Structure formats: structure tokens, C-alpha cells
Amino acid sequence: ELKVEQNPLFLSMQEGKNYTIYCNYSTTSDRLYWYRQDPGKSLESLFVLLSNGAVKQEGRLMASLDTKARLSTLHITAAVHDLSATYFCAVDIGGTASKLTFGTGTRLQVTL
Amino acid sequence: NAGVTQTPKFQVLKTGQSMTLQCAQDMNHEYMSWYRQDPGMGLRLIHYSVGAGITDQGEVPNGYNVSRSTTEDFPLRLLSAAPSQTSVYFCASRSSTGTGFRGYTFGSGTRLTVV
Numbered sequence: 193e194l195k196v197e198q199n200p201l202f203l204s205m206q207e208g209k210n211y212t213i214y215c216n217y218s219t220t221s222d223r224l225y226w227y228r229q230d231p232g233k234s235l236e237s238l239f240v241l242l243s244n245g246a247v248k249q250e251g252r253l254m255a256s257l258d259t260k261a262r263l264s265t266l267h268i269t270a271a272v273h274d275l276s277a278t279y280f281c282a283v284d285i286g287g288t289a290s291k292l293t294f295g296t297g298t299r300l301q302v303t304l
Numbered sequence: 305n306a307g308v309t310q311t312p313k314f315q316v317l318k319t320g321q322s323m324t325l326q327c328a329q330d331m332n333h334e335y336m337s338w339y340r341q342d343p344g345m346g347l348r349l350i351h352y353s354v355g356a357g358i359t360d361q362g363e364v365p366n367g368y369n370v371s372r373s374t375t376e377d378f379p380l381r382l383l384s385a386a387p388s389q390t391s392v393y394f395c396a397s398r399s400s401t402g403t404g405f406r407g408y409t410f411g412s413g414t415r416l417t418v419v
């Protein structure tokens with residue numbers, strides 16, 4: 193059974209600071225996704241990581257994937273208040289199945 | 305391009321009632337799936353489908369039925385609603401992998417309360 197662990201679960205950070213959210217998973221997979229969710233809203237796709245060593249960046253967010261370590265990171269650079277949200281990683285077993293397993297989420301609060 | 309459309313957005317049911325949550329996508333995606341999201345938890349997979357006529361159970365399938373008669377639609381049926389099914393339900397779809405793969409697209413969700 194695939195398990196996905198995210199940490200931290202809650203992160204309060206000041207504007208302008210940097211931080212990293214970690215996502216560990218328990219079985220082999222080469223498809224990992226990061227989503228953002230605002231309160232009461234749906235999930236917004238941030239990154240799709242499809243291979244070992246994949247690195248993608250969008251604005252102040254950068255995601256990477258190490259399939260050998262079964263680890264993905266979401267790095268936040270110079271945080272701003274607008275980044276406050278809950279961030280989920282999710283892993284796809286792949287193959288003929290279509291089964292996303294989600295981490296429990298990291299609630300990010302960026303304060304002035 | 306509407307993406308993934310879920311209806312209704314909100315629903316209140318009495319214990320024992322049945323209902324169907326609708327999900328439709330207009331992107332010709334083969335894969336569709338249903339998730340539920342409970343407070344403090346990530347999303348958990350209820351049922352999924354890899355194409356018309358093919359469905360399978362996810363992590364928490366009890367109390368729910370699905371069918372996939374067309375590529376576009378993937379309804380989720382609650383057979384006899386229970387308070388434990390109070391949750392937010394999300395439908396998602398994706399294309400097959402390959403060039404231009406963009407991962408999963410999620411609907412806006414259905415907030416269900418069972419009293």
C-alpha cells in the first residue's frame with residue numbers, strides 16, 4: 193500500500209523568508225504532483241513531475257523529484273502573503289491504474 | 305472548454321436517502337476518479353475508471369457505486385446516506401500519459417452534509 197507523508201503539516205512563515213515542504217512516499221513511482229488549495233476551493237495544479245531529477249519552477253515556487261530517495265520537495269522563495277494556502281503532494285502509481293494517493297497537506301500561513 | 309463539471313455544489317441529505325453526484329468532462333479524458341476530502345486529511349480515492357465500461361474500487365469504496373457508460377460522464381451514487389459520508393467530494397480526470405501530459409484536472413467539488 194502506497195503511503196505519502198508530508199511535512200510539516202503546518203507552516204507559519206514571515207514574508208520574505210524561504211522554506212521547503214517535504215513529500216516522502218513509500219513505493220516506486222515516477223509521477224508526482226503538487227497542488228494548491230485555497231479554503232473552500234478546489235485543487236489547482238502547480239507542478240507535474242514525471243522523471244527522476246525533474247525540477248520545475250513557477251514564480252516563487254520550485255518543485256523537484258528524486259525517485260531513488262522517493263522524495264519530492266516544494267521550495268518557497270521569498271514568501272508573500274498570496275502564497276498562503278494548503279499544499280498537497282500526490283503520487284500516481286501509474287501503469288494502467290489511475291490512482292492518486294495524497295499526502296495530508298501542508299497548511300502554509302505567510303505573515304507580514 | 306468547461307473542464308470537469310460537478311453538480312450539485314451543495315447538498316443536504318437525510319440518513320438513508322440516496323442520491324447521485326454528477327461529474328462530466330469535455331476533454332476526452334480516459335481516466336476519471338472520485339475522491340472525498342475530510343477535515344485535516346488529504347483526499348482519499350473512492351472509485352476510479354480507466355475508460356468507458358471499466359471501473360474499480362479505491363481506498364474507501366463502501367457505500368458508493370459508480371458506472372461509466374460514456375467517456376464524458378462518471379456519476380457517483382450514494383446508496384443509503386450515512387452521517388459518515390458528510391464530506392467534500394471531488395471528481396478528477398486525466399488523459400493518458402505522453403506528450404503534453406498535464407496531470408489531473410479537478411472539478412469544483414460537491415459539499416455534502418448527511419443529517
